[in-house]
Amino acid sequence: xxxxxxxxxxxxxxxxxxxxxxxxxxxxxxxxxxxxxxxxxxxxxxxxxxxxxxxxxxxxxxxxxxxxxxxxxxxxxxxxxxxxxxxxxxxxxxxxxxxxxxxxxxxxxxxxxxxxxxxxxxxxxxxxxxxxxxxxxxxxxxxxxxxxxxxxxxxxxxxxxxxxxxxxxxxxxxxxxxxxxxxxxxxxxxxxxxxxxxxxxxxxxxxxxxxxxxxxxxxxxxxxxxxxxxxxxxxxxxxxxxxxxxxxxxxxxxxxxxxxxxxxxxxxxxxxxxxxxxxxxxxxxxxxxxxxxxxxxxxxxxxxxxxxxxxxxxxxxxxxxxxxxxxxxxxxxxxxxx
Numbered sequence: 452x453x454x455x456x457x458x459x460x461x462x463x464x465x466x467x468x469x470x471x472x473x474x475x476x477x478x479x480x481x482x483x484x485x486x487x488x489x490x491x492x493x494x495x496x497x498x499x500x501x502x503x504x505x506x507x508x509x510x511x512x513x514x515x516x517x518x519x520x521x522x523x524x525x526x527x528x529x530x531x532x533x534x535x536x537x538x539x540x541x542x543x544x545x546x547x548x549x550x551x552x553x554x555x556x557x558x559x560x561x562x563x564x565x566x567x568x569x570x571x572x573x574x575x576x577x578x579x580x581x582x583x584x585x586x587x588x589x590x591x592x593x594x595x596x597x598x599x600x601x602x603x604x605x606x607x608x609x610x611x612x613x614x615x616x617x618x619x620x621x622x623x624x625x626x627x628x629x630x631x632x633x634x635x636x637x638x639x640x641x642x643x644x645x646x647x648x649x650x651x652x653x654x655x656x657x658x659x660x661x662x663x664x665x666x667x668x669x670x671x672x673x674x675x676x677x678x679x680x681x682x683x684x685x686x687x688x689x690x691x692x693x694x695x696x697x698x699x700x701x702x703x704x705x706x707x708x709x710x711x712x713x714x715x716x717x718x719x720x721x722x723x724x725x726x727x728x729x730x731x732x733x734x735x736x737x738x739x740x741x742x743x744x745x746x747x748x749x750x751x752x753x754x755x756x757x758x759x760x761x762x763x764x765x766x767x768x769x770x771x772x773x774x775x776x777x778x779x780x781x782x783x784x785x786x787x788x789x
Contacts, residue, residue: 520554532563536584563621637670690752697751726769
């Protein structure tokens with residue numbers, strides 16, 4: 452197995468969700484991206500949401516990333532994820548190419564099938580066909596970005612050199628991980644588990660191992676909720692309401708009012724507390740141990756700009772350095788995805 456290279460890269464993911472107006476949330480995301488670059492983050496990731504799913508206010512991630520590109524110079528700009536079955540794959544490839552060119556080749560193109568059935572219905576797609584739609588669209592998009600001929604013989608224009616080698620796939624299954632490995636794609640493992648009765652790390656560990664065993668040049672990024680706080684009481688005060696609201700929408704079959712705060716944090720694998728405690732908790736996560744990049748997020752929850760910025764500072768200055776010291780030193784390494 453090719454072990455991750457050292458040191459662990461650090462990303463930040465936002466769902467562009469909150470209680471402010473959509474216009475303010477979008478402007479704040481640009482400001483957070485600028486701050487993340489100054490703090491040394493490797494990647495800024497944004498999530499696509501249609502029709503306000505999970506309170507997300509970003510249906511057009513390439514538009515926002517193009518705006519961020521104009522205000523940053525180094526930080527890589529990722530989608531985690533574009534819900535590909537809801538896009539025309541050639542149009543998505545065109546938009547991705549333009550965003551990549553504007554950013555100077557900094558785009559990391561994360562793709563997934565999404566889990567919000569209402570988004571499929573609103574856009575006239577069958578949610579039961581998610582898997583087959585993703586397979587077809589992914590092949591078309593990859594082919595277009597590689598410069599292969601489109602139907603009719605034309606080729607994608609403009610062409611973004613190298614972008615086809617910066618595609619990532621989000622999946623919960625070993626089968627999906629093996630497809631990503633075979634295609635030379637990176638693997639994105641999301642924070643949330645499909646089955647809340649089992650810790651997310653237990654669900655994802657075999658997926659991560661299967662991918663690293665199969666990929667010639669693995670690129671594995673894992674998302675975790677990281678929220679520095681004095682104690683769990685403070686974390687629950689800040690994250691609890693938003694986390695319960697998100698849970699009710701995504702898992703309506705569960706009576707979330709009967710679940711106490713400590714169990715809520717555990718079910719959602721929320722790493723919180725003082726920085727050294729968070730670092731030890733993350734270092735014990737078997738998936739983080741296999742990752743090339745840790746993507747931190749402060750959601751679910753609806754923190755304001757100031758609280759999110761404060762968390763970004765602490766994660767970069769205190770949590771990440773401590774975590775890197777705790778992680779095992781790899782015996783072997785692989786080529787960087789940069």
